[in-house]
Amino acid sequence: MLYFHLPAMVLALVPVIAAEWFCAQRQYRIPRKKALKGVVAANCFSALLGFPLFWLIGVAVLILGGPHLDAVAPSIRKVFEVGAGAIWLGPDASGMQIVGAGLAMLIPAFLVSVLSERWILRSAWKDISPEVIARFSWSAHFVSYPVLIVVWLCYLAWTW
Numbered sequence: 001m002l003y004f005h006l007p008a009m010v011l012a013l014v015p016v017i018a019a020e021w022f023c024a025q026r027q028y029r030i031p032r033k034k035a036l037k038g039v040v041a042a043n044c045f046s047a048l049l050g051f052p053l054f055w056l057i058g059v060a061v062l063i064l065g066g067p068h069l070d071a072v073a074p075s076i077r078k079v080f081e082v083g084a085g086a087i088w089l090g091p092d093a094s095g096m097q098i099v100g101a102g103l104a105m106l107i108p109a110f111l112v113s114v115l116s117e118r119w120i121l122r123s124a125w126k127d128i129s130p131e132v133i134a135r136f137s138w139s140a141h142f143v144s145y146p147v148l149i150v151v152w153l154c155y156l157a158w159t160w
Contacts, residue, residue, distance in 0.1 A: 009047045012151035017043050019147045020140040028136050030125070038124035039140075042117035050116035051109055102152060106145075114141050 024035035
């Protein structure tokens, strides 16, 4: 999963940063330079460390929890299989498996990005209240995630 999506995430950094920077300036009136520094730091952190760390935790849960799932909660086996398929595609992944995995990971990736970027922004924008940063983090991601999805789909179309 990470093999297929990390290059697209790196390519998407510039348009995503631009969208969130625009949001910070227009909607929250954060000065240009300050907004840019915070948004760049937060997005680099979430794309290059936050999401890969989330993926690694998912793989660890698969390895450690998968064999014991039937004994603990057999009724959630199907949900676990969908999550496992999104995290670990294997070497023979087809185009639709990659797209399906990406779609399945959108909500967790969105939440990881919102939370990890909010954490970084609290350090970068110390004079802005945590409530404003929290609102910004949610609204900026509602602006930038459509951009991220378009870049990701273009990247997948180009690589096939």
